[in-house]
Amino acid sequence: MTAQKTIYALSSGAGTAGVAVIRLSGPDSFEALTTLTGRHDFEPRVATLCKLKDPDDRSHLDHALALPFKEPYSFTGEDVVELHIHGGRAVTEGVLSTLHKNKSLRMAEPGEFTRRAFENGKMDLTEAEGLNDLIHAQTAAQRQLALRQMDGALRHLYEGWRRDLVSLLAHLEADIDFPDEDLPEGVAEAARPKIRTLCSDLKGHLDDNNKGQALRNGFTIVILGAPNAGKSSLMNALAQSDVAIVSDEAGTTRDAIEVNLDLGGYPVRFIDTAGIRENAGKVESEGIKRALNKAEQAHLKLITIRADEWPDVSRETLELIDDRSFVVFSQSDKADLDPAMFHVKHPSLRPVEVTTTSSVTQQGISDLLEKVERYSVAQMEINEAPILTRMRHRTALEECISHLERFDQSATLDAVLAAEDVRMAARCLGSITGLIDVEELLDVIFSDFCIGK
Ligand SMILES: Nc1nc2c(c(=O)[nH]1)N(C=O)[C@@H](CNc1ccc(C(=O)N[C@@H](CCC(=O)O)C(=O)O)cc1)CN2
Ligand SMILES: Nc1nc2c(ncn2[C@@H]2O[C@H](COP(=O)(O)OP(=O)(O)OP(=O)(O)O)[C@@H](O)[C@H]2O)c(=O)[nH]1
Numbered sequence: 001m002t003a004q005k006t007i008y009a010l011s012s013g014a015g016t017a018g019v020a021v022i023r024l025s026g027p028d029s030f031e032a033l034t035t036l037t038g039r040h041d042f043e044p045r046v047a048t049l050c051k052l053k054d055p056d057d058r059s060h061l062d063h064a065l066a067l068p069f070k071e072p073y074s075f076t077g078e079d080v081v082e083l084h085i086h087g088g089r090a091v092t093e094g095v096l097s098t099l100h101k102n103k104s105l106r107m108a109e110p111g112e113f114t115r116r117a118f119e120n121g122k123m124d125l126t127e128a129e130g131l132n133d134l135i136h137a138q139t140a141a142q143r144q145l146a147l148r149q150m151d152g153a154l155r156h157l158y159e160g161w162r163r164d165l166v167s168l169l170a171h172l173e174a175d176i177d178f179p180d181e182d183l184p185e186g187v188a189e190a191a192r193p194k195i196r197t198l199c200s201d202l203k204g205h206l207d208d209n210n211k212g213q214a215l216r217n218g219f220t221i222v223i224l225g226a227p228n229a230g231k232s233s234l235m236n237a238l239a240q241s242d243v244a245i246v247s248d249e250a251g252t253t254r255d256a257i258e259v260n261l262d263l264g265g266y267p268v269r270f271i272d273t274a275g276i277r278e279n280a281g282k283v284e285s286e287g288i289k290r291a292l293n294k295a296e297q298a299h300l301k302l303i304t305i306r307a308d309e310w311p312d313v314s315r316e317t318l319e320l321i322d323d324r325s326f327v328v329f330s331q332s333d334k335a336d337l338d339p340a341m342f343h344v345k346h347p348s349l350r351p352v353e354v355t356t357t358s359s360v361t362q363q364g365i366s367d368l369l370e371k372v373e374r375y376s377v378a379q380m381e382i383n384e385a386p387i388l389t390r391m392r393h394r395t396a397l398e399e400c401i402s403h404l405e406r407f408d409q410s411a412t413l414d415a416v417l418a419a420e421d422v423r424m425a426a427r428c429l430g431s432i433t434g435l436i437d438v439e440e441l442l443d444v445i446f447s448d449f450c451i452g453k
Contacts, residue, residue: 003027004078004116007108008099010092011452017087022095023452025074025113028104029081033066035102036083036095044070052083054098061094062086076113077120111449115442118434125434125445126154129390132449133216140265144382145215145389153386154393155433157205161198162429165422168194172419188411188418195411195422199404202397205388211380212389214299218260218269219376222294224320225304227275230330233359234304235259235272241369263373266380271298276316300352300375301325302368307356308334311345318346325351326371332356332363392445393432400428 006026012019024032034040037050045067052061065084074080085091099105111132118128130149137143168191175187214220223231239259257272271294274287295301303320305313307329321327329337339354353371357364388394403425410417430436 006032006105007112008032008096008105009108009113009452010096011082011113012087016089020085020087020092022083022085022092022099023108023113024081024083024099024105025076025078025108025116026105027079029079030068032099032102032105033068033081033083036061036098037066042066042068044068044073047084052085052095052098054094056101061098062091064095072120075122076116077122078116108451109447110451111446111453114449114453115446118442123150124152124155124159126158126393126432127152128434129445130154132453133389135450135453138260139262139267141215141380141382142267145212145387148382148386149389154389157386158393158429158432159435161202162426162433162435164194164198165426165429169419169422169426172415172422176415176419186415188415191418191422192408192411195404195407199401199408202401202404205386206394206397206401208388209379212387213391215267215380215382215387216389218267219299219380220269220271220294220297221300221302221372221376222271222273222291222298223302223304224273224276224291224295224317225330226277226306226314226317229275229304229306230359231275231304232257232272234302234328234330234357235270237357237359237362237365238270238369238372241365263369264377266373266377268372268376276320277314278316295320299324299379300372302328302372303351304328304330306330306334307332307337310335310337310341318349321346321349321351323350323352326353326355326368326375327351328368329354329356331358331360333358333361396428396432400425403428 004026006024006028008022008024010020011023012021030042033042035055036052038053039050042048047065047067050064050066052064053059054061062085064086067082067084069075069080069082071077071079083095085095100107114123114128114131117123118125123131127150130146134143134146134150137146171187172191223235225231235257239261259270261268261270273291273294274284276288276291280288301320301324303317303325305317305327308331310329327342329339337356339356342349342351342354352375355364355368355371357368359365388397403421407418407421407425410421427436
């Protein structure tokens with residue numbers, strides 16, 4: 001690869017901090033360090049305390065630690081220099097604008113350090129994506145999942161499958177070039193059971209209830225019910241309980257308010273929606289449409305029914321209740337209701353749980369949270385098996401399966417066609433890890449990163 005331009009960026013977060021880290025990567029990193037310090041006596045992987053100065057006017061910028069890494073033994077695989085400076089605004093601005101004046105350097109784009117690490121073979125695409133997930137991880141389970149992926153859990157799985165296909169392909173191609181008259185069955189026939197096994201392994205990996213995506217993005221729980229059922233009050237009561245609030249996304253839309261909670265290390269997102277009723281006005285109808293839309297995508301629905309209005313429940317509300325729903329009798333302080341009444345009145349409906357709560361007295365709130373936690377954690381739990389985390393991977397795996405299924409048909413017909421199916425299937429797996437040419441993908445994947453990473 002031709003020598004890349006040297007890039008730099010503030011790799012630590014914005015805002016005042018004790019220490020900030022500016023990272024440089026590329027062939028002119030060491031030269032830039034000499035320009036800043038006037039010194040040549042740095043040793044790779046040894047931190048050296050030095051004075052940073054603006055080379056133009058010799059003005060003093062900081063007392064810093066410089067930490068150089070000699071290629072290829074660095075994060076990016078290039079020459080890297082880290083400047084560990086004081087984390088105040090004037091210091092970081094001063095050092096960054098001095099670097100800015102240096103014509104052999106340019107500012108790094110988001111994810112560009114990691115992109116270089118990928119291009120220099122330090123990691124594959126799934127590991128780079130894992131690294132990005134790690135930086136964005138908000139809960140312990142998200143961190144665990146990201147670290148696993150960074151350690152190559154998906155790389156090993158997908159590369160293993162790809163290697164199996166490549167070796168089958170080698171046999172198929174050898175058979176096309178030098179057909180063996182003594183083997184009427186043909187190599188394609190011999191490959192058939194192996195392809196079938198692989199196909200079912202892939203399907204097993206895909207058949208995961210989107211666990212990985214729920215873990216990455218949060219397990220979504222939509223609170224639904226009639227107007228004034230007490231949905232907003234319930235969400236507040238749930239959020240104010242003894243759980244960590246990861247972030248508040250209030251007021252993004254007028255109709256749906258979200259709050260992200262950390263339940264036992266697992267990310268859970270509650271969404272409050274517009275009250276559902278018949279004969280609503282135009283604006284309200286739009287809100288209801290969105291609520292129903294959210295309900296469809298949700299991992300779990302909390303259907304709120306006012307205890308003091310029981311057994312009066314609208315058809316719209318009842319229709320929402322399925323095997324991904326909890327029924328929550330709200331405002332229990334207004335009427336004492338036995339949850340079992342629900343099954344007596346609606347024996348054909350099968351909600352997972354029926355509970356009662358009061359957002360005023362807090363009755364039932366921690367019990368409901370516990371049930372929600374148990375239900376959501378059960379669906380996200382991390383076990384030994386590698387977990388699929390991205391739509392990008394899912395699409396490529398589905399495409400891979402369709403090539404393998406086509407092989408099953410073409411194997412009886414034509415060895416050349418059969419080999420092509422295997423080649424295409426292997427390419428799909430290679431596109432996930434980045435082994436095959438995926439140039440157009442890289443911009444999309446790495447632009448999702450932070451600056452300085
Ligand atoms: N100061 C600092 N802290 C950091 C990072 C960093 O870049 N700088 N990291 C950035 O993400 C993470 C650590 N990850 C790193 C990964 C590889 C290498 C590295 O130098 N790799 C070389 C040598 C490997 C070795 O010594 O075993 C290599 O791969 O050849 C450095 C940091 C978290 N903490
Ligand atoms: N006594 C009592 N009142 C409650 C309780 N929960 C909510 N309320 C009251 O019921 C009314 C409606 O509560 P909200 O939480 O706004 O209901 P909502 O379902 O979000 O209403 P919409 O957004 O209009 O659909 C408010 O006056 C609340 O104070 C409760 O547990 N007990």
